Amino acid sequence: MNRKYALLILCVLSALTIVRTVYAISEPDNESVNLLDIPKHLAKALGISEYAGKLLASLCLITIFMLPTMIWSRNIYVMLFIGLTCLGFCVAIGWLDFWFMLVICLIVAGLWSGKMRGWLT
Numbered sequence: 001m002n003r004k005y006a007l008l009i010l011c012v013l014s015a016l017t018i019v020r021t022v023y024a025i026s027e028p029d030n031e032s033v034n035l036l037d038i039p040k041h042l043a044k045a046l047g048i049s050e051y052a053g054k055l056l057a058s059l060c061l062i063t064i065f066m067l068p069t070m071i072w073s074r075n076i077y078v079m080l081f082i083g084l085t086c087l088g089f090c091v092a093i094g095w096l097d098f099w100f101m102l103v104i105c106l107i108v109a110g111l112w113s114g115k116m117r118g119w120l121t
Contacts, residue, residue: 004072039095058090080108 043053062083069082087104090096 008072036094054095058087058095061090061095062086 039053039057043050
């Protein structure tokens with residue numbers, strides 16, 4: 001168990017030392033970085049539509065949090081919680097429309113309805 005924590009800490013510290021420090025400049029002549037404009041800039045840089053940029057930015061954010069959870073945790077409830085939290089964050093900041101979360105919640109509820117039916121009988 002301690003080896004897993006040591007490996008996790010080593011990976012996090014390695015990532016923090018490799019990644020450059022980035023900050024937003026709020027001077028009038030420079031364009032400041034806004035969290036809500038990331039999909040627009042991503043779409044402009046890749047030459048895709050803004051809607052596809054929103055989907056790609058949301059996918060990247062969800063993957064950043066879900067991939068370590070899927071590797072180190074085998075608990076389905078933890079993965080579901082992390083995924084829905086990231087999805088809710090993407091909906092809250094406007095990267096995704098609210099119906100994405102609605103459809104995914106209905107799919108999860110439909111998948112678990114068979115288990116619920118088995119528990120009730």
